[in-house]
Amino acid sequence: MKFKILTIFPEVISNFLNFSILKKAIDKKIISVEIYDFRNWSENKHRKVDDYSYGGDGGMVLMCQPIISCLKEITEEEDYTILLTPQGKRLEQKKVKTLGTKSGIILICGHYEGFDERIREYVDEEVSTGDYILTGGELPAAIVCDSVSRTINGVINDQSLKNESFDNNLLDFPVYTKPRVFEGKHVPEVLLNGNHAEIKKWREAKRKEKSKKLLNK
Numbered sequence: 001m002k003f004k005i006l007t008i009f010p011e012v013i014s015n016f017l018n019f020s021i022l023k024k025a026i027d028k029k030i031i032s033v034e035i036y037d038f039r040n041w042s043e044n045k046h047r048k049v050d051d052y053s054y055g056g057d058g059g060m061v062l063m064c065q066p067i068i069s070c071l072k073e074i075t076e077e078e079d080y081t082i083l084l085t086p087q088g089k090r091l092e093q094k095k096v097k098t099l100g101t102k103s104g105i106i107l108i109c110g111h112y113e114g115f116d117e118r119i120r121e122y123v124d125e126e127v128s129t130g131d132y133i134l135t136g137g138e139l140p141a142a143i144v145c146d147s148v149s150r151t152i153n154g155v156i157n158d159q160s161l162k163n164e165s166f167d168n169n170l171l172d173f174p175v176y177t178k179p180r181v182f183e184g185k186h187v188p189e190v191l192l193n194g195n196h197a198e199i200k201k202w203r204e205a206k207r208k209e210k211s212k213k214l215l216n217k
């Protein structure tokens with residue numbers, strides 16, 4: 001999977017990619033992430049990427065030219081282009097898995113008041129990470145990269161991917177590690193007796209119990 005991220009704050013993304021599972025996936029060449037500072041495509045002599053909103057009464061708006069020039073230069077045939085906006089389709093695990101089947105994903109990060117509306121005509125889809133407003137699209141881009149990457153073969157071991165929350169509309173079961181007792185709180189006895197059939201039954205019951213609580217929230 002090849003991710004391409006368009007942003008005016010490349011370091012925010014590159015720092016995120018430099019750790020843990022994503023870094024390993026990049027090192028193993030299972031995924032690649034190219035970061036493009038679209039300011040470099042600005043035809044303005046001061047490398048401007050934003051301007052005042054027509055009609056007034058708004059903050060700065062990201063202009064079409066730098067983003068679309070960058071997009072046109074870097075897009076390959078198999079790329080699927082996503083505009084990150086709070087107005088987009090909410091990112092859920094089902095969508096994450098669908099995105100994991102693509103071979104290339106381009107993520108465009110906004111800032112300030114957002115994008116010139118016409119930019120929407122150049123993308124395949126708008127995606128939101130949730131119903132709240134962030135200052136920029138860099139965190140959402142990192143969220144898409146992270147969540148989609150872990151669905152790709154070889155990024156996470158198969159055992160960890162089993163029974164994850166949201167599979168079959170169920171949440172994951174509770175997990176515990178050492179010590180057996182922490183501040184008077186005990187690890188459930190069933191997990192300590194080595195009876196795998198019982199453990200499986202207990203975990204299935206807990207998944208259902210947790211999921212029911214969540215649905216009734």
Ligand SMILES: C[S@@+](CC[C@H](N)C(=O)[O-])C[C@H]1O[C@@H](n2cnc3c(N)ncnc32)[C@H](O)[C@@H]1O
Pocket residue numbers: 084085086087108109110111112113114115127128129130131132133134135136137138140
């Ligand atoms: C301050 S926001 C612009 C919000 C816009 N004025 C609105 O109300 O819809 C700046 C940028 O942050 C990103 N952003 C903010 N919240 C987001 C979210 N929940 N999901 C995805 N991107 C988001 C987008 O790229 C957006 O263009």
